[in-house]
Amino acid sequence: GAVVSQHPSRVICKSGTSVKIECRSLDFQATTMFWYRQFPKQSLMLMATSNEGSKATYEQGVEKDKFLINHASLTLSTLTVTSAHPEDSSFYICSARDYGAGYNEQFFGPGTRLTVL
């Protein structure tokens, strides 16, 4: 099946710094990728839809200036958490659809655990 990777898998940073998380589709092209956030013992919350070559679409309540998304190629989307604070500590997960496969399912990355001190 299609593989989605994320880097880094785990990151610890100081409050006020910015952190970049990469999401890659390894063996397929993804015109659309999605970013989710998951707090402990909670479900995944969709943050934004990332479209290759255009601006991301953010869900209501998600600050676009706080969570910068760039989808510069068909295999890479990045999420930058700017000026991170402890409340941004969470599990960040991306997903992508295999555009050429003809299926409707999305494939998820393994997630990135962000801890802001």
Place this chain on the structure above:
Amino acid sequence: DAKTTQPPSMDCAEGRAANLPCNHSTISGNEYVYWYRQIHSQGPQYIIHGLKNNETNEMASLIITEDRKSSTLILPHATLRDTAVYYCIVRVGGTGNQFYFGTGTSLTVIP
């Protein structure tokens, strides 16, 4: 997208079939039913999806009622590695259509 309702938790004996229900009474005609699972601290894993016919793959079977207002995911022979949170999602098919996750069912397979 339509909302789904799932029991918060279920237990299943190892080797037995696990039947996970999902209610989606407001589903629209063009919305598919998807099932994903999430093992602790990992990304969700695709299991199966369907529109109105029952579906089966190497992982599971999906039974959708005739009125499409509910469905059941069946893991035919549950193993300890099937312990996970199972999410039932309904969404319109298509490249850019989002998945909105509900609270899911936490399945524990008991030895």
